[in-house]
Amino acid sequence: MEYEQLKLDNQLCFRLYTAARLTMGAYHPYLDPLGITYPQYLVLMVLWEQDKQPVNDIAHKLFLETNTVTPLLQRMEKAGLVKRTKGKEDTRQRIVSLTKKGIEMREQAKHIPECLSNEIIQITREEEEFVRMIPSLDKLIQGLKKQQTNQKH
Amino acid sequence: MEYEQLKLDNQLCFRLYTAARLTMGAYHPYLDPLGITYPQYLVLMVLWEQDKQPVNDIAHKLFLETNTVTPLLQRMEKAGLVKRTKGKEDTRQRIVSLTKKGIEMREQAKHIPECLSNEIIQITREEEEFVRMIPSLDKLIQGLKKQQTNQKH
DNA sequence: CAAATTTATATCGTTCACGATGCAAAAGTA
DNA sequence: TACTTTTGCATCGTGAACGATATAAATTTG
Numbered sequence: 001m002e003y004e005q006l007k008l009d010n011q012l013c014f015r016l017y018t019a020a021r022l023t024m025g026a027y028h029p030y031l032d033p034l035g036i037t038y039p040q041y042l043v044l045m046v047l048w049e050q051d052k053q054p055v056n057d058i059a060h061k062l063f064l065e066t067n068t069v070t071p072l073l074q075r076m077e078k079a080g081l082v083k084r085t086k087g088k089e090d091t092r093q094r095i096v097s098l099t100k101k102g103i104e105m106r107e108q109a110k111h112i113p114e115c116l117s118n119e120i121i122q123i124t125r126e127e128e129e130f131v132r133m134i135p136s137l138d139k140l141i142q143g144l145k146k147q148q149t150n151q152k153h
Numbered sequence: 154m155e156y157e158q159l160k161l162d163n164q165l166c167f168r169l170y171t172a173a174r175l176t177m178g179a180y181h182p183y184l185d186p187l188g189i190t191y192p193q194y195l196v197l198m199v200l201w202e203q204d205k206q207p208v209n210d211i212a213h214k215l216f217l218e219t220n221t222v223t224p225l226l227q228r229m230e231k232a233g234l235v236k237r238t239k240g241k242e243d244t245r246q247r248i249v250s251l252t253k254k255g256i257e258m259r260e261q262a263k264h265i266p267e268c269l270s271n272e273i274i275q276i277t278r279e280e281e282e283f284v285r286m287i288p289s290l291d292k293l294i295q296g297l298k299k300q301q302t303n304q305k306h
Numbered sequence: 307c308a309a310a311t312t313t314a315t316a317t318c319g320t321t322c323a324c325g326a327t328g329c330a331a332a333a334g335t336a
Numbered sequence: 337t338a339c340t341t342t343t344g345c346a347t348c349g350t351g352a353a354c355g356a357t358a359t360a361a362a363t364t365t366g
Contacts, residue, residue, distance in 0.1 A: 002263065003201065003259060003263060005263075005266035005267060006198055006201060006202075006259065006262060006263065006265075006266060007198065007202060008195070008198050008199065008202070008214065008215075010266065011198075011266065012176075012270075012273075012283055012284075012286070012287060012290075013173070013176045013177065013179075013180070013191075013269065014195060015286075015287060015290040015291065015294065016169060016172050016173040016176055016290065017173045017176075017177065017191075018215075018216045018290075018294050019169050019173070019290045019293050019294050019297075020166070020169040020170045020172070020173035020174075021173075021216070021323075022216065022293075022294060022297035022298060022301065023165075023166045023169055023170075023293070023297065024166065024170065025297065025301055025324090026166075026297055026300070026301070027166070029304075037350095037351065037352080038166075038170075038352095039351085039352065039353090040351095042161070042167060045159055045160065045161050045164075046161065048156065048159060049159075049160060049161070054314075054315090055314070055315060055316095056313090056314060056315080061161065062161075062171075063171045063174070063175065064352095064353075064354090065353075065354060065355085066314070066315060066316085067315085067316075067317080067318095067353085067354065067355085067356095068352070068353050068354065069315095070315065070316055070317085071316090071317090071351085071352080071353095072351085072352075072353095074316095075350095075351075075352095087314090090313090090314080090361080090362070091360090091361065091362090092313070092314045092315065092360070092361045092362070093314060093315080094314080094315065094316095106156065106159065109159060110155065110156060110159065112159075113158035113159060113163065113164065114158060116166065117165075119300075120165075120293070120296075123293070123296035123297060123299075123300055124292050124293055124296050126292070129289045129292075130165055130289060130293070131165075132289075133165070133168075133286050133289060133290075134165060134168060136282045136283060136285075136286060137165075137168040137169065137171075137172045138168065139277050139279070139282075140172050140175075140176070140273070140276070140277055140283070141168065141171050141172050141175060143273075143276035143277050144172075144175035144176060144178065144179055144276060145175060146276075147179070147272075147276055148175065148178055148179070151182075174353075178354090190320095190321065190322080191322095192321080192322065192323095193321095207344080207345090208344070208345060208346095209343090209344060209345080217322095217323075217324090218323075218324060218325085219344070219345060219346085220323085220324065220325085220326095220345085220346075220347080220348095221322070221323050221324065222345095223345065223346060223347090224321085224322085224346090224347090225321085225322075227346095228320095228321075240344090243331080243332070243343090243344080244330090244331065244332090245330070245331050245332070245343070245344045245345065246344065246345080247344080247345065247346095307366105308365100308366090309364100309365080309366080310363100310364080310365070310366090311362100311363080311364065311365085312361105312362080312363065312364080313360100313361080313362070313363085314359100314360090314361085314362095315358100315359085315360090315361105316357100316358080316359080316360105317356100317357080317358070317359100318355105318356085318357080318358095319354105319355090319356090319357105320353105320354090320355090321352105321353085321354095322351105322352080322353080323350100323351090323352085323353105324349105324350090324351095325348105325349090325350090326347100326348085326349090327346100327347080327348080327349105328345105328346080328347075328348100329344100329345090329346085329347100330343100330344095330345095330346105331342105331343085331344085331345105332341100332342080332343070332344095333340100333341080333342070333343085334339100334340080334341070334342085335338100335339080335340070335341090336337100336338085336339075336340090
């Protein structure tokens with residue numbers, strides 16, 4: 001079986017890729033009414049935890065590149081969720097802060113994590129094994145992140 | 154802690170999303186020389202396993218929508234990897250088949266899965282716990298897929 | 307202090323991903 | 337057989353994701 005490994009069935013990455021897409025899809029019923037996308041929801045969670053952050057910090061916390069986050073923030077600014085102001089000590093920075101609308105959305109989003117986890121329990125009849133995946137995923141993420149930032153030089 | 158669950162740290166989906174992106178990134182050093190992307194690699198794996206499939210079958214095996222796969226295949230056709238011919242019994246179908254170039258690429262790609270799994274082992278110093286994630290991810294994928302196809306009516 | 311380098315962000319081009327819509331062929335129905 | 341519905345694929349528009357590149361401000365260096 002020379003090509004046995006080249007089968008979809010045997011591949012972890014394909015499963016991660018698919019699981020991530022479908023899980024993001026599961027957020028649709030909750031995010032559509034708020035008029036936001038999943039990546040925008042991630043940005044909001046970062047800002048709800050700590051308001052007024054430069055683009056770089058947000059990107060770093062989401063493991064995204066700034067050239068992904070910048071247009072994302074521009075769309076969110078157009079939607080009235082955030083403001084982007086020039087930094088005071090460092091004028092190269094853009095400090096991103098929540099608008100009233102962005103702050104208030106936290107209240108509406110409060111129950112989303114619980115809803116999602118309930119859905120996953122209902123779908124899979126098992127929560128424990130997903131909680132158990134978390135440390136493994138973290139290890140993978142940290143390792144890949146380190147590896148890939150090293151590769152850039 | 155009213156908003157405790159609205160923290161990135163507590164979310165499985167964010168980890169899946171990030172792990173999937175970074176893992177796809179880990180394929181870059183192997184796929185760039187072949188001139189293909191990760192989703193194109195997935196399509197090739199589907200066709201290597203069984204040549205001459207309609208668009209719908211490919212999309213279904215990858216858990217993607219046909220309106221994602223169609224442009225993907227068009228790009229792959231332009232790159233000379235696949236041919237798309239009209240179906241004979243059902244002329245609505247487009248049968249996708251590998252070209253010589255597409256077939257030959259299998260030989261060059263043969264070692265990619267092994268390389269990737271070696272990298273993950275090296276990065277995380279542990280393979281077992283990732284292998285253990287596979288059934289959980291499959292359960293999640295199957296459950297979400299069923300749920301989301303039901304939701305469409 | 308001037309020049310070179312680094313840093314923070316933005317812009318551009320390409321590829322996904324997918325909802326909405328369109329269209330022609332096939333299948334089901336009156 | 338005519339009509340309706342379904343199916344298979346394509347097109348369009350929007351929003352990511354990211355490599356490459358640009359630009360201005362800060363930092364380092366000579």
